[in-house]
Amino acid sequence: MADETGSIRFHPDGVDVPGIPGESLLAHALRGGIPLLSPCGGESRCGKCRVLVVGKTQGGEDPGALTRAEIAAGIRLACRCFPSSGDISVTILPGSRPARLTAYLDGKDLAGDEPFLPLSRAALGSVPLGVALDLGTSTLAGTLVDLSDGSVLSRATADNPQMACGEDLISRVVFAEETTGGFELLRGRLLSGVDGLVRRLLEASPVPGEVTDVVAAGNTVISHFLYGISPSPIRRPPYHPVRKEYPAVPGETLGTAPATARAMWRIFPSLGGFVGGDVVAGILASGMHRREEVSLLFDVGTNGEVVLGNRDWRITCSSSAGPAFEGGEVGCGMRAYPGAIESVRIEPETAAAEWTVIGRGRPAGLCGSGILDLCAELFRAGIVDRAGRFTSRGAGRRRSTERGEAFVVVPREKSATGCDVVFCESDLKSVLRTKAALCAAAEALLAAVGLPREAVARVYIAGGFGNFLDLRSALTIGLFPPISLARFAPLGNASLAGALGALRNRRRWKEALSLASGTLYHDLSSDHGFMELYQRGLFLPHTDEESYRSVLAAEIRA
Amino acid sequence: MSVALPIPGFPGRIFAVTLPAGPGGTPVTVGGQNALPLLPEGEHPNAPAVGMEVRTGPLELPPALAGTIGPFAGNPAAMARKCAGDWGARFLFLSLAGCHPDAGGQSVSFGAAVVREVLSATPAPVIVGGCGDEEVDALLFPAVAEAALRPVFLSYAEEKNYRLVAGAALAYGHGVVSWSPIDINMAKQMNLLLADLGFPPDRVLIDPLTGGLGYGMEYTFSIIERIRLAGLSGDAALARPVLCHLGDAWKAREATDASEGTWGDVDARGRRWEETTGLACLAAGADLLVCRHPSNVARLSGAAWR
Numbered sequence: 001m002a003d004e005t006g007s008i009r010f011h012p013d014g015v016d017v018p019g020i021p022g023e024s025l026l027a028h029a030l031r032g033g034i035p036l037l038s039p040c041g042g043e044s045r046c047g048k049c050r051v052l053v054v055g056k057t058q059g060g061e062d063p064g065a066l067t068r069a070e071i072a073a074g075i076r077l078a079c080r081c082f083p084s085s086g087d088i089s090v091t092i093l094p095g096s097r098p099a100r101l102t103a104y105l106d107g108k109d110l111a112g113d114e115p116f117l118p119l120s121r122a123a124l125g126s127v128p129l130g131v132a133l134d135l136g137t138s139t140l141a142g143t144l145v146d147l148s149d150g151s152v153l154s155r156a157t158a159d160n161p162q163m164a165c166g167e168d169l170i171s172r173v174v175f176a177e178e179t180t181g182g183f184e185l186l187r188g189r190l191l192s193g194v195d196g197l198v199r200r201l202l203e204a205s206p207v208p209g210e211v212t213d214v215v216a217a218g219n220t221v222i223s224h225f226l227y228g229i230s231p232s233p234i235r236r237p238p239y240h241p242v243r244k245e246y247p248a249v250p251g252e253t254l255g256t257a258p259a260t261a262r263a264m265w266r267i268f269p270s271l272g273g274f275v276g277g278d279v280v281a282g283i284l285a286s287g288m289h290r291r292e293e294v295s296l297l298f299d300v301g302t303n304g305e306v307v308l309g310n311r312d313w314r315i316t317c318s319s320s321a322g323p324a325f326e327g328g329e330v331g332c333g334m335r336a337y338p339g340a341i342e343s344v345r346i347e348p349e350t351a352a353a354e355w356t357v358i359g360r361g362r363p364a365g366l367c368g369s370g371i372l373d374l375c376a377e378l379f380r381a382g383i384v385d386r387a388g389r390f391t392s393r394g395a396g397r398r399r400s401t402e403r404g405e406a407f408v409v410v411p412r413e414k415s416a417t418g419c420d421v422v423f424c425e426s427d428l429k430s431v432l433r434t435k436a437a438l439c440a441a442a443e444a445l446l447a448a449v450g451l452p453r454e455a456v457a458r459v460y461i462a463g464g465f466g467n468f469l470d471l472r473s474a475l476t477i478g479l480f481p482p483i484s485l486a487r488f489a490p491l492g493n494a495s496l497a498g499a500l501g502a503l504r505n506r507r508r509w510k511e512a513l514s515l516a517s518g519t520l521y522h523d524l525s526s527d528h529g530f531m532e533l534y535q536r537g538l539f540l541p542h543t544d545e546e547s548y549r550s551v552l553a554a555e556i557r558a
Numbered sequence: 559m560s561v562a563l564p565i566p567g568f569p570g571r572i573f574a575v576t577l578p579a580g581p582g583g584t585p586v587t588v589g590g591q592n593a594l595p596l597l598p599e600g601e602h603p604n605a606p607a608v609g610m611e612v613r614t615g616p617l618e619l620p621p622a623l624a625g626t627i628g629p630f631a632g633n634p635a636a637m638a639r640k641c642a643g644d645w646g647a648r649f650l651f652l653s654l655a656g657c658h659p660d661a662g663g664q665s666v667s668f669g670a671a672v673v674r675e676v677l678s679a680t681p682a683p684v685i686v687g688g689c690g691d692e693e694v695d696a697l698l699f700p701a702v703a704e705a706a707l708r709p710v711f712l713s714y715a716e717e718k719n720y721r722l723v724a725g726a727a728l729a730y731g732h733g734v735v736s737w738s739p740i741d742i743n744m745a746k747q748m749n750l751l752l753a754d755l756g757f758p759p760d761r762v763l764i765d766p767l768t769g770g771l772g773y774g775m776e777y778t779f780s781i782i783e784r785i786r787l788a789g790l791s792g793d794a795a796l797a798r799p800v801l802c803h804l805g806d807a808w809k810a811r812e813a814t815d816a817s818e819g820t821w822g823d824v825d826a827r828g829r830r831w832e833e834t835t836g837l838a839c840l841a842a843g844a845d846l847l848v849c850r851h852p853s854n855v856a857r858l859s860g861a862a863w864r
Contacts, residue, residue, distance in 0.1 A: 386751055387717050535743045543743045545750065546793075 041166025055088030107497025111287030127209030135218030281498025436537025583681025615656025622828025
């Protein structure tokens with residue numbers, strides 16, 4: 001038998017974690033609070049938790065994710081690598097460290113001006129403060145408000161610390177179910193992230209005071225974690241959440257830090273398992289629930305949520321659009337961090353790509369808006385056909401890779417990684433599936449209520465990706481139904497804007513509560529027409545290309 | 559209150575497509591209609607045409623076919639002459655199935671030689687089908703396109719190979735059959751892709767994939783109907799004649815199983831199974847039928863009224 005497992009030192013943080021036999025390096029890192037990317041939640045699917053190991057270990061040599069040279073150099077997947085004996089040194093590779101997202105994104109509130117009517121008027125000795133929170137799957141964002149006059153005191157964002165246990169929600173629900181103490185760990189991470197965010201908000205505030213109210217908007221899974229309920233039923237048929245409404249409770253009941261322990265926490269109600277309070281807050285911010293005209297609201301993320309309706313009725317659905325625009329399922333995809341290409345133009349004659357990079361450095365990959373641009377430009381330049389396959393054009397800019405033929409976006413001598421940044425047919429197919437699912441979801445809602453596309457007067461795009469995407473590119477590849485560009489309005493972080501609105505005006509909060517019961521949840525998995533609509537979308541821009549051409553001829557090359 | 563009057567006809571019209579014949583032969587023109595089949599209104603300038611299949615490679619014939627086309631198995635040229643001459647087939651579907659690696663793996667040049675042989679044996683219009691193996695077909699279609707000294711149709715172009723098939727057809731002046739797996743949207747997508755290549759619309763036929771009676775016929779029926787309705791309603795990408803292979807009918811146990819004594823005579827049963835499948839296709843709107851049983855040519859042609 002080998003020696004006892006010693007200590008594990010993680011670099012570059014320089015943190016020692018006592019080794020436990022049979023526990024993966026990823027689990028050690030989680031225990032030690034070491035930031036390490038693990039988008040799949042330790043399921044050995046994504047190949048992104050790469051570490052350089054010195055010492056005796058077993059496993060983690062997945063030949064699908066690592067090359068022979070990498071394995072020989074000591075690179076392992078942390079989720080499948082176990083310490084065997086002695087002290088071990090583990091270096092987390094740069095690409096596997098979560099980058100800090102510092103950009104704060106404001107949301108627009110289009111619901112109209114209203115009098116300041118705060119949720120509560122606590123007669124305290126100090127200034128009453130309110131916190132509006134957007135609890136996103138990957139990012140937490142908050143705004144601190146002076147509840148005596150409604151002014152904004154500070155803003156902050158932070159990564160959602162749950163990311164280490166899975167990048168998408170289902171991975172996290174699985175993690176909570178299958179890991180001992182997983183639910184408590186995930187809940188603890190969420191609470192620590194929220195507490196940290198509130199602490200920073202208070203530190204940055206020019207006015208000291210006491211937090212009396214917190215309004216939080218998050219998807220259904222995050223809301224369940226925050227409220228201390230298991231989100232497990234959401235991932236099993238019939239995909240219903242345990243609860244849709246979360247009665248207001250003081251922070252101490254939820255277990256938050258003393259700063260908000262005495263404050264009243266209001267969590268936005270959920271509409272369904274995959275349409276959460278963030279969407280309710282988005283509706284509030286768009287003001288579509290107050291107008292007579294019919295609007296569409298898109299929230300583009302891993303799950304694309306769509307809402308259709310007006311002041312009298314609303315119908316919503318969630319389509320498993322896939323993470324193509326969040327950098328998942330695409331070989332060169334990455335989140336919108338520094339080093340990500342955010343926009344692309346292709347010269348039709350030479351097929352040469354020009355790009356802009358977040359942070360102005362060398363590009364390492366493409367984020368959602370860059371991927372969208374690239375697809376649209378490849379199509380415009382005739383380098384891919386309507387089915388998403390390479391044509392004979394631009395062959396000089398392509399090379400064969402182990403994943404098939406690929407278009408070279410950035411040659412290795414110009415990239416940050418020393419490797420070509422390439423985009424292959426399977427990447428484009430994954431974008432096609434994503435965009436078909438999103439567009440079909442909107443068409444399915446229109447079909448469900450029997451309205452033509454022309455009836456849609458406004459289209460709101462919520463979310464970070466929605467704020468930065470190029471609408472022309474989006475319509476060129478048919479991400480949205482063919483509706484005139486002039487009717488589109490990006491909302492930015494609508495979830496935060498909605499939470500802020502509710503914090504400043506208690507009528508808005510009442511509206512949010514009534515939206516939960518006044519919005520119909522449309523289940524796409526039981527919609528017989530959806531698959532056909534989806535198949536129609538698996539084409540550039542769409543099988544119904546005539547409509548795109550007639551409505552958007554000026555804006556796109558259809 | 560005003561009530562909208564029903565529109566007396568469809569705004570669209572199906573493209574007329576001609577399958578060219580050799581010297582002394584009769585070309586087949588189908589399409590050109592602006593109405594649904596079976597109904598009195600509209601114009602139907604061309605009646606549906608019935609052709610027969612000629613196959614290369616090993617053949618396991620069911621009882622109903624063994625006695626009729628059995629003697630010609632293995633001799634495509636003689637079979638072609640017989641089909642077009644004695645049995646009245648207006649066109650031939652020459653399937654080069656024998657080039658498939660699992661079916662003997664005849665060489666590409668052999669396949670091309672068969673095409674030349676059949677084309678000189680009969681002046682009837684010919685559609686040449688690939689063997690179904692992606693790699694072989696990638697070589698076979700260009701070879702066939704070059705070998706065919708008069709215009710034929712190449713079957714079939716799908717999303718994966720359409721550039722190759724349509725490219726070969728364009729270079730040598732042939733037509734193509736655009737294939738999709740019982741899906742109206744994919745049928746339209748295929749035709750849009752062909753149009754993007756600049757392929758002339760009057761040289762394209764739609765093969766919607768025909769299921770045999772009891773084995774998917776009803777799916778095919780409704781897809782043909784929807785393709786036709788879309789084409790007549792003005793969707794130009796779907797306004798093409800539809801080609802139906804009745805071969806799937808011969809995969810049904812009911813058409814081939816001699817051991818079931820209570821099911822009646824297996825010869826009559828097999829023939830009728832194919833005929834019924836064909837009648838359903840005609841009712842749905844098919845313009846070209848490819849059958850295997852010689853007596854079904856006359857029977858289905860007789861039913862192809864309009």
